[in-house]
Amino acid sequence: MNTDPKSDDGSIARRLARLGLSLPPPIVAPGGVALPFPFVHVVGRRVFVSGHGPQAPDGSLAPLRGKLGRELDLTQGREAARLTALSVLGSLQRALGSLDAIGRWCRVFGMVASAPGFNRQPEVINGFSALILEVFGDEVGLHARSAVGMAELPFDIPVEVEAEIELRDDGPLG
Amino acid sequence: MNTDPKSDDGSIARRLARLGLSLPPPIVAPGGVALPFPFVHVVGRRVFVSGHGPQAPDGSLAPLRGKLGRELDLTQGREAARLTALSVLGSLQRALGSLDAIGRWCRVFGMVASAPGFNRQPEVINGFSALILEVFGDEVGLHARSAVGMAELPFDIPVEVEAEIELRDDGPLG
């Protein structure tokens, strides 16, 4: 399995480049916290994506922290969701070798750290969905979705997304 | 694919009619909010149901809003969960053509907007499960379930349910 993200020269990688998007390096967890699970877990043709948050370009968590409706406004929340999508794509590219291995997006579970009274979770998670649809197109990128308000998220991140996708039928088994 | 819900004359549709239940029309999202995802997403024989809330008969969100343990009591919460089940069935009927295409209910994730100290989420989500079991019977309708308390839900709805089902083996592929 190809784990060098730079070597993916498939059509999705080229589309990312055309859109001026670059994927972040492996996730650097805050010091001292063991995360004993893979960020992407392939079982047959099913791909389980662990909860991801927004990453900074150096791989650490993005400085966007806190809750929507308190520390962060809608624009910042949407940007956090967009950065979360890039984080997920980085993990997928490293785990699968190429984003072209993805056959269908299935399910996106979008979690938004929400201060009391903040009810605009769909508009926040639209930052995630818009990027996935732009990169993969409607055929592959379409996904079922929930966008809901959490009391707290790890490390005070504002957005966390868990997802499931399926590999292409004609690709190698993961 | 048949998208006219009125044309489903299968056995589940007849059971709904016998029970005096009618399904709501397509979901009308509150003005101005883009919801760029399908409410039902079929991938092979797997059917991913996006987060649904309670609908009013005209397709808009039901006027039941707020949190359990604050604006709404247990009876209202159960009614919200029942309306959410009808909303899901409406989406499934439109997406699948007939509710008879459903082979097995798999997973129900029941989210309840909960004021501090409200811990009776299972009794709320029983309003969802009871309707599914009544309509589909124990063989098809049985489902794994979680019922948990959210800080906030979109549009201040009190209940949101995400689910997964599988199509019948002998039906046409979705």
Added chain:
Amino acid sequence: MNTDPKSDDGSIARRLARLGLSLPPPIVAPGGVALPFPFVHVVGRRVFVSGHGPQAPDGSLAPLRGKLGRELDLTQGREAARLTALSVLGSLQRALGSLDAIGRWCRVFGMVASAPGFNRQPEVINGFSALILEVFGDEVGLHARSAVGMAELPFDIPVEVEAEIELRDDGPLG
């Protein structure tokens, strides 16, 4: 299907015994609450695990109650997550006849009842993941994971875990 947990003499059961771990009896729900769903729901080779909390040795809910960051500290939260793992294994053994029927852990969704400002959900849910990895090993036990903070959980339990696993290819269909 073998539903007597004592009769499982497979390799996982022996490993549990070697580790000095014993599985709790069937879940005794708090009085008067109907829970109209199976704790483990098998559909083909897919196994859906309903939300579980920590059990006491007599089958009732463990006395560990309340929120992380308020009633409970990190050590107690990790213990609650460990007890939740044992509860899940008890349900799986009763439903599947033997834990050896498990082919792959797929997804673990770890929910932590969180007081405002508690952001160490991953360290709590590590109590769940560590036990699963110890018992099943890295090959079978590895799982995708999210660990997030809930406003409230049923019965004031501090931890709830929902999961999905797959049965072994060469085992009997569930």
